[in-house]
Amino acid sequence: DAGVTQSPTHLIKTRGQQVTLRCSPKSGHDTVSWYQQALGQGPQFIFQYYEEEERQRGNFPDRFSGHQFPNYSSELNVNALLLGDSALYLCASSFGPRGNQPQHFGDGTRLSIL
Amino acid sequence: DQQVKQNSPSLSVQEGRISILNCDYTNSMFDYFLWYKKYPAEGPTFLISISSIKDKNEDGRFTVFLNKSAKHLSLHIVPSQPGDSAVYFCAASPAGSSNTGKLIFGQGTTLQVKP
Numbered sequence: 001d002a003g004v005t006q007s008p009t010h011l012i013k014t015r016g017q018q019v020t021l022r023c024s025p026k027s028g029h030d031t032v033s034w035y036q037q038a039l040g041q042g043p044q045f046i047f048q049y050y051e052e053e054e055r056q057r058g059n060f061p062d063r064f065s066g067h068q069f070p071n072y073s074s075e076l077n078v079n080a081l082l083l084g085d086s087a088l089y090l091c092a093s094s095f096g097p098r099g100n101q102p103q104h105f106g107d108g109t110r111l112s113i114l
Numbered sequence: 115d116q117q118v119k120q121n122s123p124s125l126s127v128q129e130g131r132i133s134i135l136n137c138d139y140t141n142s143m144f145d146y147f148l149w150y151k152k153y154p155a156e157g158p159t160f161l162i163s164i165s166s167i168k169d170k171n172e173d174g175r176f177t178v179f180l181n182k183s184a185k186h187l188s189l190h191i192v193p194s195q196p197g198d199s200a201v202y203f204c205a206a207s208p209a210g211s212s213n214t215g216k217l218i219f220g221q222g223t224t225l226q227v228k229p
């Protein structure tokens with residue numbers, strides 16, 4: 001039973017570039033949430049996708065956008081990269097969008113902005 | 115505004131003893147709470163959760179206690195093992211119409227279990 005998988009594991013970009021991160025949810029899960037984790041901090045909620053729609057969004061600018069595909073996989077896109085976007089980006093999946101089910105995380109994509 | 119706080123950045127415990135990790139929250143609308151464990155270079159791993167209708171949930175060596183009046187939860191690990199050494203995050207999810215699965219995390223507590 002495959003867990004949540006994310007790609008790539010590491011990425012190096014320069015300021016102003018654009019990046020796309022990918023996530024495949026755990027088998028049987030239909031909801032994907034994205035989080036940003038800065039060094040020494042807990043993960044911060046970016047947004048959640050369910051039924052191919054963005055259901056809720058955290059306090060992140062419009063440079064952060066996403067997509068969910070019919071097979072429940074998801075992408076996170078970040079435009080006009082800033083140095084402050086350097087972080088670990090985590091994808092989490094769950095069954096259903098409600099907040100009473102545990103979310104299961106992938107190992108993340110480490111994004112470094114030069 | 116830090117709605118979920120873990121005030122102890124680190125904790126060191128001897129193998130075989132009890133580890134107690136604490137978490138405080140400010141938003142009374144939270145009604146589902148979770149603990150995650152994170153090893154370096156890995157994503158957070160779900161450990162145990164508790165709904166606000168309960169005050170205790172147990173799973174093997176792990177027990178979570180919830181004190182709603184104090185807006186406090188704790189994770190007890192008994193007995194502690196060296197493999198438990200990791201960063202532990204508590205997280206909370208709001209209820210009602212805001213119950214969309216957004217998790218709000220604390221800053222984490224690094225647990226070291228000494229052999």
